[in-house]
Amino acid sequence: MWLRNCWYVIAWDHEIPAADSDALFSRIVLNEPVLVLRKADGGFVALEDRCCHRLAPLSKGRREGDCVRCGYHGLKFDGTGRCIEAPGIPVVPEKARVRSYPVVLKNRWLFVWMGDPARADERLLPDNFSCDHPEWTHKPGYLHYDTPYLLICDNLLDFSHLSYVHEATLGGSTAIAQAVPKIERIGGPGQQGVKVTRHVPDVPPPPYYRKMRPIDSHVDRWFIYEFQLPGTLLMDSGGRPVTDAADDMSRAIRLHSCQTLTPETESSTHYFFQQSHPARVGDASLTEGIYQSLIAAFNEDRDMITAQHRNMLLQPDAPMLPLAMDGALVQFRRLLEQRLAEERSPGESTLHTGVGDR
C-alpha cells in the first residue's frame, strides 16, 4: 500500500486547462480518480472524479464557473465537493458530496494530499526550486509507467545502473558503478528520505555532455541528491574537466534535476521530471537537447524496469538478493515501511511528520 499523508504531484502546472476553458483535467492517483479545476481566482480545486450518485466521472460533465456538473444526471458540485444542485430534488441531502483534496501549486508542480486533509501541511512540500527559478532553465517532462512505483524508486536510488542501462546516454563509464556512494538518512522539516553522494573522478564525459559543450579531457563527475518520501529526487550533478584547477568551475557542466513519482494504480506510475541547466548557459536548443537526452535515457530505464516487472509477474515469489549497491534503496524501503506502519496503527498521533517533532 501507499503512504497517504504526504504530497503527491498530480500534474505540471501547464497540464491544467485555463479557468475559461471547457476542458476538464483528471488523473488517477493512488487508485483514485481526481479531477483538477483551475479556479477563476487562479487557485485550484481537486475533487474525487466520481459522482457520489452513480459513480460516473465528473470529468465527463462540464464546468460551470468554479463548480462542476455531472454529465450523467446533472448533479452540481462546488469546489469543496458539496452537491449544491440535483435536478428534480428541492433539498439536496447533506451526504451528497464528493471528496475534495488539499491541493497546492509550488514551482510548477501541482501537489495533492491524498490522506487526512487536517494533516496537510505545505511545509512538507519538497524544494523543487529549479522547476521555476530565474537562474535555471528546463523543459518539463512526463512519462507513464506500467510498473509499480517502488521499482522506479529503486532505480533512482542506485545510480550504479547508469554504467549499464545508460551506457550510451547518461553513463559512459563503468566507474560510476564502481564508485561507492555515501548514503545518509535525512529528516529535515517534513522531508524524510535518503541523501546519496557519489563522486566519480577522471572519467570520459558522458555521451550527452557533448550536446552541452565540447570537452577534450576527462572529467570529475558528481551526483548529489536527496530522495524524499514519497518519491521525489532533487539532484545537483555535473562534471568538471580534470585539467582545471579544483576551484575553477568556469568550464564545469552543472545541472539541477527534480523528479517525482506518483503511484497511479498498483501497477502503474506517473513520472514527472526535469533537468535544468543554468539559465545563462546556452539557448533553447541546449534545453531541448538535454530534454531529448533525458527522454532517451528514461525510456532505457522504462524498458528495463518493465522487463524486470514482467519477470516478477511470471514468478511473483522469486526472491531478490540484496547486495552492497542496494544500501540507499534498502534504507528508503525501510523508512517507507515504517511510515506505512505508523499510518496503519491506531495511535496515529505518534506520526512523525518531521515538522515540529524536534
Next chain:
Amino acid sequence: MWLRNCWYVIAWDHEIPAADSDALFSRIVLNEPVLVLRKADGGFVALEDRCCHRLAPLSKGRREGDCVRCGYHGLKFDGTGRCIEAPGIPVVPEKARVRSYPVVLKNRWLFVWMGDPARADERLLPDNFSCDHPEWTHKPGYLHYDTPYLLICDNLLDFSHLSYVHEATLGGSTAIAQAVPKIERIGGPGQQGVKVTRHVPDVPPPPYYRKMRPIDSHVDRWFIYEFQLPGTLLMDSGGRPVTDAADDMSRAIRLHSCQTLTPETESSTHYFFQQSHPARVGDASLTEGIYQSLIAAFNEDRDMITAQHRNMLLQPDAPMLPLAMDGALVQFRRLLEQRLAEERSPGESTLHTGVGDR
C-alpha cells in the same frame, strides 16, 4: 447472477442466416455460447454451441440439413441437441447431447429461454409489436456494451439523464430532469416490471425532432414506458406543439420504441433496439434519420456507462448514493432480486411467473 426462467432476445430475425446458407450464427447469452439455426421449415433451433465431446464450438463446424456437425471430430447433432452420429462409433451413447433451448420468433426478435425448458411459456413474451407492424416503420439497431447489463437497465429506468447525456440529441432541455415521473409496479400476464410516465410541458423541441418536421413552437413532451423483466423497454413517446389544442394530434411527433438488454457475460451486454415512427409519415430518409439520431444518442450512453464502469472497477466497494430520481431503478432492482431469490430457493414451485397466478 441472472434470471434464467425468462425470455432473452438473442438476435434480430435478419441476423440469422437463411436455411440454405453455409454460415452459422452463434452468440453468447448469460455466459453460454448459443448456436441458432434457421430450419428448412422456417422454424429455429437453438443449441449449446459447445460440443459435448471436447467442447469445441459447433459453429466452427458445418450445417447438414437441420443438423450441425462438429468441425473437430465430426459428431453430428440434430435440432434437439441429440448426437445422431459419431465417426467410428457404431452406437452413439445416449448421453452424447448438447443442450437445446426453447426459441421463438416474435415480431422480428428471436427469443431464447435459458432456464428450465418446461417453464418456457410464450405468454411471457413482451409485446414488441412495433418491431413488425404495418402502421410502424423503423430500422433495427444493435450495440455491444463492455459493461454489466444492470448498469444499462439503470440508465433506461431514469430518463433524467436525457437532459445531460443527450443534451444535444434526444434531450434539449433540463426540464426533462426536473419533471417528476409517475412510477408504477406492473404485473400483467408474465410481464413484471415498472411503468414510468413522464410529462414534460412547454420545452423546446429536442435537436433530433428537426429531422422529422419543422416545429416553430415549444412542445409538450411525453415518455410513457414499461420496463419489464429481464430488461425490455416498450415506450410510447412524442411531442405536441403547445400552440395546438389539447386534442389535436395532427402535428404531434409520435414514436414507439422497443429496446431490450441481454447479458452476454458478467461484464458485457447485447443491446437490441428500434424507434418506430408511424408508417404513413415520412419516407426512408426519415427512418434513417431517426436511426442515426438513436445511434448517436446510444453511443453517448455507452460512453458514459463505460466510464462509470471503469470507475467502479477502480474501487469496487465505492457506494452509490440513492436519490429521488432513482425510484424506478430501485424498484426494478428489488423486483429482480426477488425473482432471483425465488429461482435460487428450493421451493421453486412458489415461483410467480405472473401467468395463471391470479
Next chain:
Amino acid sequence: MWLRNCWYVIAWDHEIPAADSDALFSRIVLNEPVLVLRKADGGFVALEDRCCHRLAPLSKGRREGDCVRCGYHGLKFDGTGRCIEAPGIPVVPEKARVRSYPVVLKNRWLFVWMGDPARADERLLPDNFSCDHPEWTHKPGYLHYDTPYLLICDNLLDFSHLSYVHEATLGGSTAIAQAVPKIERIGGPGQQGVKVTRHVPDVPPPPYYRKMRPIDSHVDRWFIYEFQLPGTLLMDSGGRPVTDAADDMSRAIRLHSCQTLTPETESSTHYFFQQSHPARVGDASLTEGIYQSLIAAFNEDRDMITAQHRNMLLQPDAPMLPLAMDGALVQFRRLLEQRLAEERSPGESTLHTGVGDR
C-alpha cells in the same frame, strides 16, 4: 502442473545466435524465462533469464565471451550461473547465482531439463532422427499457441480430427475418422508414451499429396506414431496407390514427422515441428510445398483449439464426454498424471524413468 524431470525442446538449433553474435536468445519454458547461449566451443549454456539481484532479464544485458552481464547493474555470470563480478563489490557473495539448466542438442532440437539436474539423462531424449539425417529433408517449423499444452497433446493423440479439421488439407476423407486405430502403451529406455497405428485403406489421396506427385488412383494410407512424454510425436506416415502390388513401394508417398510441444505458461505453448520427405525425392520446392501444407493445416488446428479453449474459459467446469476415439489421449493423460504424482511424492526415489528400471 507440468512434468519437470524430462527434456523439453526450447529451440531449433538455428534459432540460437552464433557465438560471435551480440544477440541473446531467451524463451519462457514452464513459466521460467530461460536464456540460451551458444558457446565458443560449440556447446550451449542455458541459464535462468532473471538476474538474482533485482530480477531483470539477463537477455537485456550483453554477452561477454561465454558469460553474460546483466544490463541493469552489471552483474556478470558464467556458464554455470555463478556471479563472477558485481560492480563495486570486491568479494561476490557465494549465493549470487542464477539457476543453470542441463542443455543438449540432438538432431537440431535443443533440449533443456527443467527438473533436478542430477537426473538429467541423455538416454531419455526422443529419437528425432529425421530432423538431421542425410536420407531425409524438411523445412523446420514453429508455431506459438495461446492455449494450454495438454489441449494440443489431445489433438495429436486423436487423428480422427484429420477428416474434419483438415478436410481440405491433410485429410480428404471421412474414412480416417472411421478407421479404428491400434493403441499401445510404450516404454522403451526413457521413452514412455503411447503408440498409435492407423491404417486407412482405399481413400482418395489427400489434397496435399498433389504437391508431391500425381496419383490417379485411391491410396492405402497409414499413420504410425509414438507420442512420448512430455509431448513429442514421432511419426511414419504415407500412402500407396491401391493399384500397386502390396510389396511395391516405388510410387508410395513416405513421410517422417517430428513434432514436440513445450509449455510456455499455464495458457500458452511452443510447438516445434517438421515433416520430412526422402532426400532423394523432389527438390526444394517439394520441401517448401510440404512445409506450407503443414503450416496451413496446423493453423487449422490452432484455430479450432483456440476456439475450444475460449469455450472452456467461459465455463471452466463444463465436463468433457469421453468417447471411443479418445483411447490414446485418455491413456496419455493417465500416464502423465501418474508421472506427475511420482514427482510430487516424497519417495521420489521410486521414480521410473524407464532407464535401467528393468
